[in-house]
Amino acid sequence: MKYKQSLCWFRRDLRLSDHVALSHAIRQSERVFLFFIFDTNILNKLKDKDDRRVSFIANCLRELEKSIKSKHSSLIIRYGDPVKEVFKIVKELKVNAVFINRDYEPSAKDRDDRVLKKMRSIGVDFNSYKDHVVFEHPEVLTQQGTSFRVFTPYKNAWLKELCEESYSDFSCKLDRLAPKEVCKKHLWDWSLEKIGFKQNFPNIQPGEKGARSRLNSFKRYIEEYDTNRDYPARVNGTSGLSIHLRFGTISVRALVRFAMKNNSKGYKTWLSELIWRDFYQTILDCFPHIVIGNFKPEYDGIQWEGKTKHFQLWKDGMTGYPLIDAAMRHFKKTGWMHNRLRMVVASFLTKDLLIDWRKGEAWFAQNLLDFDLAANNGGWQWASSTGCDAQPYFRIFNPIAQSKRFDPEGEFIKNEIPELSGFSKKYIHWPIMAKQTEQCKADCVLGKDYPFPIVDHAVQRRMALNMYKKAKIQSPA
Ligand SMILES: Cc1cc2nc3c(=O)[nH]c(=O)nc-3n(C[C@H](O)[C@H](O)[C@H](O)COP(=O)(O)OP(=O)(O)OC[C@H]3O[C@@H](n4cnc5c(N)ncnc54)[C@H](O)[C@@H]3O)c2cc1C
Structure with missing residues (x-):
């Protein structure tokens, strides 16, 4: 056996089955400790102390603890800066190696580089694997x-x-986990409250x-x-x-x-x-520059002409475009959005409201339950035509046509915007077409019960084309 004692550090891989790092740790070690850190570098940046993702993680950890307990071992959990916490636990447990699955986000790569250096300095192996x-x-x-x-x-x-x-499949027999009696004195009676967060039950069953x-x-x-x-x-x-x-x-x-x-x-x-x-x-x-910049530098000079108040109305689902508003309200309520709607609202923000994709990306990052930097950035840069394999800038979704095509009966809209539920299929996608009498019949008067459209798609489309064209012409790239 290569190692007497090892540590398997869980990060974005909260499971026991088919786990590459864990299977290698088990194969190469006489005893394996299981470990998770609530990373303060991430948690301190979260504005909402009832962040649904933190609750989801906590619920997954509770399930993981149960599964580990059934294998007569324990999950050791800490709260703090990973470089310091890994160092501390490695010393405490006297392990010879740390096992992790690789993470490709620039900040995670930086964290792992720092942990690796620290481990090298004390003669502990740091073994990383492809798993995600x-x-x-x-x-x-x-x-x-x-x-x-x-x-x-x-x-x-x-x-x-x-x-x-x-x-x-990397699932393996977990017969070399550190016995719970050995883990006991290293355990901490953690809770969400103790790390400054509140439960916000996402309506999703956690764990494996x-x-x-x-x-x-x-x-x-x-x-x-x-x-x-x-x-x-x-x-x-x-x-x-x-x-x-x-x-x-x-x-x-x-x-x-x-x-x-x-x-x-x-x-x-x-x-x-x-x-x-x-x-x-x-x-x-x-291409880690995409975290803050356009994948395609020819768009670096875009002068985003949008208005701050329009950004707020987009976030609140009050643009007067029913499919956009339904998507944004559903998102606010649940933290989830359907892929088609992500594409449509992202196109609307950048090419109708002429607002920088980075603002929309940040709003999604703050609220998406499934927020993943790579996919979110990719999706936003695709929709705003600044990314790799993005749709060309002159292809602009018509939000009303998208609504008619992908929510033909207006079912999704009616679920999310009850004030529009009295409109027939003819008007639900674009209620401004309904005469005053139709509006009264539907019990929804525009400007009172539901907003007038905040922009005119045809006008904004022309503005977007000019905005992109200008940036491209002026680009030295
Ligand atoms: C503007 C925008 C932002 C997005 N942000 C995220 C994000 O933060 N996190 C995220 O996981 N996905 C993101 N996506 C991709 C996609 O919308 C979601 O993965 C999908 O809606 C998740 O639902 P699902 O699990 O039912 O997907 P399914 O359709 O069942 O697809 C299965 C899996 O494939 C992956 N996948 C699907 N579509 C994509 C895609 N376009 N890009 C990358 N992976 C994909 C996901 O992991 C998904 O769970 C974004 C897309 C756009 C247009």
Whole structure:
């Protein structure tokens, strides 16, 4: 056995099954301690002390603790700066190695570099593994040996590279976990309140159990995924697994194993979404400047002409565009938004309200339950045409046409904006077309019960085209 005692440090991989770092730790060590840190560098930046994500993590940890207890061991939890906390626990437990799964966010890479240096300085091994993605950089490259910037050729290369080994199961017998009697004196009676947060129950079953039951429900619907996935009102149209993938309560390999079971269109389209996830993780890993800047420098000179008050109305779901408002109100209430709606509201903010994508991205980052820097940044830069493989700047979603196409009966709108529920299918997407008598009949007078549109799409579209064109012409790139 290579190590007498090791530490497996959980971060965004809150599960026991199919966990690469854990399986390596078990294989190489006589005894493995399991460890998690509430990272104050992250928590201190959160404005809402009832942040739903922190509650979700806490609920996942409670479940993880239960599972670990059933294996006669314990999860050691600390609160603080990871560099200091890992150092302290390593000394306390006298471990010879730390095992982690790699994280590709620039701040996480920086944290891990600092921990690695600290461990080296005291002669402790720091072993990291690929787990969050199927392929990481530089496993999928262009023929020139560079990283891809466009999705379709990336996807083709990804599929070519894929073999059973790429998604094998790392679940193993957890027979070398440190006994609970040994862990006991290192435990801390933690609670959300003790770290300054409040429970805010997200209506989502946490942990591995939650992820498995979500996947099992989706199994019945995946055949229709390619036809249902764009309609926000269709229940189970998409998997709803993003939060579980975000916090690693299920492994991406488990999902690929499931997606590879069948060659039908639904399965294939869903696998494609998992490839998008890998793609954006790789883009973030290779081009970390995107965290604050445009992927495409030719748009660096855009003079965003939007108004601050419009940003607030967008956040509040008070733009007078029903599909946008329904999406934003649902988001505020639940912390979740359907992919089609994410694309439509992001396009509306940048190309109708002419507001910098970074503002929308930050609002999503603050509120999305499944917030993931790589996917969120990728989605925002795609919609605002500043990103890799983004849609061209002159392709601008018409929010009313999107509404008619993807919420044809206005079901989603009516659920989220009850004041519009009296309108028929004819007016629900654009109530301003309804005459005063129709409005009275619907019990919704515009300007009183629901706002007039804050901008004119046709006018704003022309302004957006000019704004982008000007930046491109003036760009030295
Ligand atoms: C502006 C914008 C912001 C976004 N922000 C995030 C974010 O912060 N976190 C996040 O996980 N996704 C984000 N997405 C991608 C996508 O909207 C969500 O992954 C999806 O809505 C999650 O629902 P689901 O789990 O039911 O997805 P499904 O349709 O069932 O897809 C399965 C999984 O594939 C992955 N996936 C799907 N679409 C994408 C995509 N376009 N890019 C990357 N991965 C994808 C997700 O992990 C998802 O759980 C964003 C998209 C846009 C346009």
